[in-house]
Amino acid sequence: MNGRNIASVAAASLVSSLLLVSTSSGAQPSQSEVVIEKHIAPMTRYVSFADLSLATKEGQKVLYHRVGDAVQQVCPDFDDDGFGYDTQGCKDFAWDGARPQMRRAVNAAKAGFPLAMIVAISAAAK
Numbered sequence: 001m002n003g004r005n006i007a008s009v010a011a012a013s014l015v016s017s018l019l020l021v022s023t024s025s026g027a028q029p030s031q032s033e034v035v036i037e038k039h040i041a042p043m044t045r046y047v048s049f050a051d052l053s054l055a056t057k058e059g060q061k062v063l064y065h066r067v068g069d070a071v072q073q074v075c076p077d078f079d080d081d082g083f084g085y086d087t088q089g090c091k092d093f094a095w096d097g098a099r100p101q102m103r104r105a106v107n108a109a110k111a112g113f114p115l116a117m118i119v120a121i122s123a124a125a126k
Contacts, residue, residue, distance in 0.1 A: 054109035
């Protein structure tokens with residue numbers, strides 16, 4: 001999934017979950033039954049590999065560690081308010097978005113078309 005698709009999914013999640021109406025019966029919700037949830041746009045980190053030779057195992061290893069650090073930053077164990085959330089699900093989402101980018105960059109470098117760019121690491125929308 002590329003960065004544009006990740007952003008689209010995140011935006012759709014954010015828009016679709018801005019307002020949650022819970023009703024315990026079939027009656028119209030009262031003012032007290034409308035819950036507005038706090039949603040924050042997903043955090044994104046950009047990992048540069050312009051200084052690495054991704055045609056080498058060493059360069060690939062350094063990129064992998066940089067991406068791992070970025071995944072940890074966008075998916076911390078606790079949010080800013082001290083609450084835990086699905087950290088592993090967040091990390092899976094972030095890695096699923098990063099791996100194809102990394103694979104394309106490594107394949108381009110091995111083919112002799114090195115790219116000076118970045119990998120975008122994003123958390124899932126909360």
